[in-house]
Each structure stands twice: as C-alpha cells, then as structure tokens.
Amino acid sequence: MPSLLHALQTTIGRKILTGITGIFLTLFLVVHLAGNFSLFSSNPEAFNAYTEFLHSLGTLLYLVEIILVIVFLLHAYIGISIWLRKRKARPENYSVYKTSGEPSRQTIASRTMAITGVVILVFTIVHLFTFKWGPGIAEGYVTYIDGQEVRDLKRLVNDIFQNEFYVIGYTAVMILIGFHLRHGIWSSMQSLGAMSPKLSPVIYTIGGLIALALAVGFLFVPIWIYITGGV
Amino acid sequence: MQNVKTNLKTSDKLDAKIPAGPIQEKWSNHKNTIRLVNPNNKRKHTVIVVGTGLAGASAAASLAELGYNVKAFCIQDSARRAHSIAAQGGINAAKNYPNDGDSVWRLFYDTVKGGDYRAREANVYRLAEVSNAIIDQCVAQGVPFAREYGGLLSNRSFGGAQLSRTFYARGQTGQQLLLGAYSALSKEVHSGKVEMFAREEMLDLVVIDGKAKGIITRNLVNGKINRHAADAVLLCTGGYGNVYYLSTNAKNSNATAAWRCYKRGAMFGNPSFTQIHPTCIPVSGEYQSKLTLMSESLRNDGRVWVPEKPGDKRAPNDIPENERDYFLERRYPSFGNLVPRDVASRNAKYVCDDGKGVGESGLAVYLDFRDAIKRDGENTIREKYGNLFDMYHKITDENPYKVPMRIFPAVHYTMGGLWVDYNLMSNVPGLFVLGEANFSDHGANRLGASALMQGLADGYFVIPYTLGDYIAGERPEPVSTDHEAFKAVEHENIERIDKLLKSNGTKTVLDYHRHLGKLMWDHVGMSRNKEGLEKAIKEIAALKEDFWENVYVPGEQSTYNKYLEYAFRVVDFMELGELMARDALVREESCGGHFREEYQTEEGEALRDDENFAHVTAWEFAGENKVPERHIENLEFENVKLTQRSYK
Amino acid sequence: MSSEKMKLTLRVWKQKDGASKGRFENYVLEDANPHMSFLEMLDHLNEKLMKEKKEPIEFDHDCREGICGSCNLMINGIAHGPQQKTAACQLHMRHFKDGDLITIEPWRATAFPIIKDLVVNRYALDRIMAAGGYVSVGTNSAPDANAIPIKKRDADLAMDFATCIGCGACVAACPNASASLFTGAKIAQFSLLPQGGPERKRRVVNMVDQMEKEGFGDCSNYAECEAVCPVGISIDAIARMRREYMGAMKG
C-alpha cells in the first residue's frame, strides 16, 4: 500500500488535502464571523473581551495560529499547484469552448477558484497588517475591561471602516470569498468522497447558502459601520 | 439414426479431424489425448493474434496466461473498440437456471436446427458444452450481468427460442463481455506476456513451407510496413457483412485479413451464408453510412404490419385496424412475430416488393407497440425497451411510444468464413481462425445470442488446447523476418499501396463500395436466383476492373490515411463479393439465410435439398481472375434428425 | 424529408501529423441534410473534397452507434456536441440550423497526442486499465456463476458504471484535462462487486498512479465530464474512487 506521504501527493491525495483544509478554513470563517458579530452585542465590550480572551490563551493561541497558517498555506499551495498542473495537462487550449450545462458545475465560481483564492491570500495579509499587527495600545487604542488595560480593537474596526475605499475593497473581497465557497463547500465534500447522486444537489444548495451567509455576514459589519457611523 | 450423404465426396484437402466416440465424449476425449506443451517450452513460442474482439481478446489473454508470448493486433486505437462491443441482446448458455428444461443437448440441437442443418455436429456440441463455463468466467471477471432480486442471474428468451437461456447486461451485452475479455487482455499486457499493437492492420499472411509463419502489417499512424514472425497465427478478425456496404457492422469491419489468407491457400467456407436481421432502422437517404440494429427482443411485444392497400400513404395511426396486414401473424399463426430472423426478413421484403412498404422510400414495415402499451402500460414498455426507444428517437426524430417504429432488414452477420477443422485450424497448418471469421458453428443461419457464445468459446476454451496440440506436434523452429518469404510478401503489399496511391481517377472508394453494396443486396441478398447471381458475378468483375482504372485515393502512405485503408479493404470486398455470388450460385437449394427463389415450397418457404447439399462448400484460390476450385466437406448427422423447419 | 438542404460553414482543425503544426481551415458545405448524422455530414464533405482532388478530413469512428467510443469531436466547444448523452456519431444535423458555423476540434490534452487532423491517440486510457482495471482470474478457474449472489441494486449500479465507452470526452471537456471520470467508473464498478474485492486496494492505487503518470490533470469537481459523457456516467464514480483510495490508505 502507498505510504501516507506518497498517497497525499497523488491527484486524489491532493484533493483530499484541499478538501480537508478547505473545510477547516470554512469552519474558521464561521468562528471568525461569530466573533465579528459580538460587535453588535448589547454588552459594548463584548468584542474586545472576546479578543482579549483569545490573547489570554497564550501558547494555545499560538498553536492554533500556527496550525491555521499551515493549513492556509497548504491549501493555497495545493490549490495553485492544481491550477498550474492544468496548464501542463492541456498546453493548447480550444479555440471555442463551452460548458454543456447541467449537470455540469462549471460556473464562474468554479472557474475562478484560483483567482478568488489568490485574492483571499493577498487580502488576508493586508487584513492581518491592518488589524492583527495594526495600531494597538501604544497608538492609543486602549480600553478597560474589569479595570484591565486592553487593546480597543473595536474602535480600530470602527475607524477603519469609515474609509470608503476600505469598505468597498473589503466588500469586494467578501463577495469573492462567497464565490470561492459557492463551489468550495460542495466541492470539498465531493473531494472527500462524502457524496452520492442524491446528496449532491442538496449539498450544492446548502453549500451555496452557507457561502452566501458567510459573505453577507462578513459584509454586514463594514457596511453597517460605514452607514451608521459606528457600533 | 440417420446418415445423409451427398453424391459429392469430401475433398481430400478437408480433413475435419472430428474425434471419434459418442458426441458427448468427443471433446473430453480429445482434450485427454491431445499433445501438451511443457510449460517451460511455452515461453519459447510466439503466437500472433489478429483481432481483439471477443474471440481475439479471450484467446490472447488465455494463451498469455499459459505462458505463450502473444502479439495482438487491432485496427482501432484500443482493443476494447472491436466490433463485438456493439452486440446488444445477449449470450446463450445451457445453465438451465430458470429450470425450464434446458440442457447442453437442447442447446446443441436448437443450434444445429437453427442453422438449418448445415453445421458440423461435433463443433456445435462442443460449443454447447463449454457455454456454461463462459458465463462462469465472465461473472468472475466482474461482468455485471442482469440479476433478479434474489441476487441470482437473470435469463430471458431471445430470438424466438422456446427457453430462457440468454444472459444479458441490459442492451449492452457485447460491450460488457468484450470489456471482460479486454480486462483479461489488459492484465496480460501489463504482465508483459502480450505485446499489443493497436492501429496496426494485418495486410497479408506469410506462409513458409506450407505453414503460417507470420504476417505483414501496416502501422496506421505512420504507414510503416512491418513484419511479424510467429509459430502460429490466429485470425480473429470478425465478419465480412460490409461487403454489402450498408450493414450493422462497424465501419472498420472488413474481410481483408481473411481474404489474404484465402489468397495464400486457406479455403473459404460457405461464403454466401449471410444473415439478414429483420429489425434495423431503415435507410433514410443516399448519404446513409451504416445501419443500426434494434434488438430483436422488440419482436416480443411489437407487432409487425403494413397497410393492406399498396401505396397507402396515410399516417400509420390513421390506418384503421381492418386495413392493416399483420403479415407475420397471418402467415405464421403459431410463431407470429417471433419467427426466425431469415423468415421475418424475407417476408418484410415480399410485402415491400408488393408495394406495401412504408416510409418515404417504401422500404420499411411498421413495428407497432400500440397494443403492448395498451396492455402493459407505457412504463412497463419503457422499462423493457427504454434505451432502444431512445436510440430510435435519436436517429429518426420520431417518438416510438406514439407512432409505430419503421424497420427493415439489414445485413448483420456472416455465417461463412475461413474453413477450419475441429481444432479451429484452417487447411494451412499454423493458421487458426476463431470467432465470426471462421465458418464453423452456425450453419446457414445463426440463432440470436450465439455469436458471442461462439467467440468466447473459441478463445477461452478451445484454442488453449488445440493450439498446444499443434505446437507440441509441430515443434516449430523460430523463423526470421529476414526470410525471403517475408520480403516477397511485404514487397507485393508495398506495390499494391503504391498502385492505389498513384491511381488518380475521378471516383472515390465510397462510390465503388456503394455500387458493390447495391449489386450484392439486389442479387446476393435476402432472396437470390440464378440469373441475378450470374449477373452479379459479371458486374462485380467489371466493377473491379473499373476500380483500378478510375479510383482516386487521396493522401500519402506515411501518415494516418483512412481512405487508403478503405481502398485496400474495398478491393478485397469486391473479390469476396464475387466469390459469395459464386457460392450462392452452386448451392442449388434454399437453406437458412440462403434463399434461392428456384427452390421453395408451394407456400414460398425455403426448400432444402439434404440429398445433394448437406455439405460445406469450401473454395480454394486458383490464381488471379481464375475460377476458384470448389471443395466439399460432407456433413454427417448422427445425432440430429433432419426435418423441415416449420413455423406455421 | 430528405430533400431539405442546409448550408454550413465548417471550421475544422487540420494537422498533418503529431510533429507538425496545425491550423483551422474553413469549408463550405452547401447541401447538408438534417437527417444526416454528424459523421455522415463529414463523409459527405470528404467525398466532395476528394472529387475536387483535395485532402479529406481525418476523423476517428467505427461503430457509429455510440458504443465503441471511437468518435471524438469537439463540436462548437462541447465534447460530442450540443446534444447531451449522445456520442458525436449519434448526433444528427437536425440539431443545427441552416447557415450555421460549426467549429470542429480534436480532443486536446497532453495525454492525447494528435495523430492527424481530428484523430488523437488515447493509449493512455488503455494503460490506466492495464494498471489494474481487471479482476485477476485465470481462464477456466471460475466458480459457478451463481455461487455468489449479488444484490440486484449493486449489480445494476455496477452496470451503470460499466457502460463507459472509453471515448475520453470526460478528459476533453474537463478544464483540467483530468481522466478521473473514466478511471473512477472502472474502480466504482469493481468496488460494487464481490469479485472485485480482493484486489480493490491495489487496483485503486495503481490506476490512480498511472493516471497521474500519463499527464492527466487533477479533478477540480467541475462535473463537466458528467455533462458531456455520452452514457451519462455520474461523478459519483469519482467520489467512490476517492473513498476507495482512502480505504486503501488505511492499509
């Protein structure tokens, strides 16, 4: 039987990995979104408390972050390698090419996975610089929870999303993430073989709904802040 | 029992080598006394298998398993695309799973009778005997035959058989069986015992000291002419129905390999025995390139009719019941629409000859499911025949659930082929012929679902023994492809190709093939007579001459060139067509698919002449443009009683 | 009915052999007929070309009834053309209109090198089969066919997968040129049958490895293959292949 290392490098192994990492990242997004929504909590400090709680985890947080980074990069690496392999498998393209339609799942979403993926990658870096490594206590973003001095990330969020360029950019990226997941969620289940002809359309629909929910969910925060002036 | 002799003597050149003993014991006795090749010696022998249909793929795989080095050849880009893939209906075996009284004896009996007593008893018995092992073999290979809810194999009755002995895989039985044989072949390709040459066409046979020692091939991709030497050559190249241009055979099906062997000394048995299948989709126009078969299982529920009034052009559903002629039911009250293929076909021709034919061309009859749909409901009919109905719809753009299908007979199978003895060896030692390419088991008419059985019987269960016998007896020494004989044959073929490519005429190969097809269909088709046959012989000779003067073959030798391949094949079709007419002419009787208008009963049924024609006619090449020599192998019927077939 | 005429412009890929460069060539056919099959239309064009001593177009075909898998035409950007569940040889001209421009290209994939014009070499598919697409049973060593009952449902499903005609349309239509549907169909067939049991792990591993060696692309789950497959093999085959593979990974 193949060694695990070999198996994971085969065409099926690669897909299993994109599938697992894709689901993992999707779950991360769900958690992330839940965190975002604490901005709207009746308790004005809920959001900052939440981020502070994460920091209080210390090494555990680092561990989770490292796993996240590895998963993210692995996903990105395999995704791009799949896309590059395609160019080797068909160096000369058709002069006319069309999809045959249903039951094909060839859509704008599926055809642009690599593009939306790269956008997500770039966005994520920017996003980290803006928030994670952005201005903190030293720059005056400070608040107090139970008398403790903590970083006021909530204010930073509110400030950043006053800038319309930021809002527009963020919105656009969230739409693209929606697209990525529109194909991605269903696709990951198929990649893991967790699919049957009966299940397929159901999961495809659910996948679409989750993608929509995540995209709208993430969009909601900046747009709300921009329109209402802050939360 | 009964011992029919003709007044002609069996030729000295045709020794059928039928083993002695009671028919039930012939094959096992033969296997027990046959010479064996030591396993270590098998790997010293190379065997060429031409063709990878059911017969070829099963033979190549089985021989490779035994240890022989096998070189396998086919025209298509993959072994899996051989014409066998297209068989729809099923494969017979005497398993008697439905417990309806079937047995090896009955299958044997029915096959000899179905062939109108023109097949060799011993061969047919062996076929029936090994039929069960075929099913076992295929199931073990993972062939997904149809099953019952209990998980056991399902059978159906087919082609008018009184028993349910046909195994099937939906409407794609041939496909599944071939994929099974192809998988066995692939396994041996992988193990290195079979060297597979796809897109490599055999052009000629090389005979050295009277024995088959190799072949000359053309690589269809780059045109290279190659020599291949071996200790034996197995020809598994299928049938020659395409002599008629329009047939249900695949476009690449051809006679070339068999014909070249004929010209190198192998005798051609019963070339005129052709099967015309009654349920095909009719021709729709001049451009038609092939005919599509609709499984004859359709006749289980469909009713065949034509308008009673000649020239009645009303839409079928507007023709009232009392103005319809259900001619099969009328003429054959007991078998009705289920009469054998030859009878159904001929009767369709007669009503069309009377001007009652339907459709634009007037060359079609209706196959109507109205009553069956009324009786069983559309869903039941859809379950049984859905894929066939869809296929019909796709091709004709008519919905057979609403309007009756139009069908017409078409050439489907050739019972004739190279003459072989009981060991499947031709009269040229070392040249074996398997599957549809030989003449052996079906006499003058093949029963439905028995060609697949024969192809696999030959390949899996007969040749592994009989080839060993030849090799052990012969102990052939390897020959070099540098031998003069290889050079000479190669040279002849290169010259022929050059000649074809240089002929810069005005007519295309297709023009000739169509012309030949029409001559054959009109005169050597469903119904034949002396005058027509003589005319055909003359006209084909003229056509041949015209061909070499006026044909145009495009392109070059060194690239893929389908029309060059085609030209090569059509030349052979013309020559074979002439022989078919000759064979039909000398067989002054009607039997099975061979119907001579001069020899019929008062009611218009086939009239056999067992006194003078219970024999195989085998033709020996006598030189270009010379009348070939006719040989006879008398058939002895010791087990089956000869009766007149009656389906009234 | 066979008197209706259609005028067509055909834009066809011409390429002398594998080593040469190809190009498109335009042909005008004045008298196509709606009842012709697509291949008969090409025959007809070829006849005209040859009468003018011009080179005919090479295309692959054999059975012309959708079962041998020889025909392989990319018609207006869709493998086997616009009618689903229909091989190019079963496609009829009534699905086109008078005056249409039809682009015809060969299958394009590294694993399917062009031989001439529209004819490609698909030996790669055979090699995938040779890597494990069989049950290793020797001739004459099989038990009685009814010795092992198989649930009708499984047998029927196995048959669904077994009907693959090996045409390669799935590869041709796949944006990645992946052969997953073809390979998955065979693996899925055997995974459903007890006969396929003993070798199932080796089979999937070897066939998948071979698929990769041949230079086919990965599967991104576009499902375009299912849409163009002339026998409608479902991408369930691919899901099953992946499950089989995961089973094999477990050792």
Ligand SMILES: Cc1cc2nc3c(=O)[nH]c(=O)nc-3n(C[C@H](O)[C@H](O)[C@H](O)COP(=O)(O)OP(=O)(O)OC[C@H]3O[C@@H](n4cnc5c(N)ncnc54)[C@H](O)[C@@H]3O)c2cc1C
């Ligand atoms: C439409 C249709 C339906 C049928 N249905 C049934 C059925 O239901 N039941 C049944 O029992 N029978 C059926 N038959 C008959 C049966 O399919 C054939 O008789 C049988 O498959 C022939 O098998 P074969 O192995 O002899 O030859 P084929 O399958 O014809 O194979 C011939 C092989 O020889 C190769 N070849 C030919 N010439 C050359 C050459 N010169 N050089 C190299 N290779 C060459 C070809 O490439 C091919 O591989 C049907 C036939 C047709 C046409």
Ligand code: HEM
């Ligand atoms: C939040 C981040 C991300 C999430 C939630 C996510 C999610 C997913 C999911 C669920 C899939 C389907 C997996 C499968 O087909 O088996 C997928 C596929 C893919 N992802 Fe991502 N992804 C993310 C980031 C990225 C990044 C950063 C890249 C690349 C730079 C990327 C590139 C791809 C590509 C190319 C595919 C398609 C793989 C294929 O063609 O088979 N993704 N993604």
Ligand code: SF4
């Ligand atoms: S899976 Fe479908 S498209 Fe692919 S080779 Fe088989 S029949 Fe052709």
Ligand code: FES
């Ligand atoms: S020619 Fe056989 S499938 Fe199209």
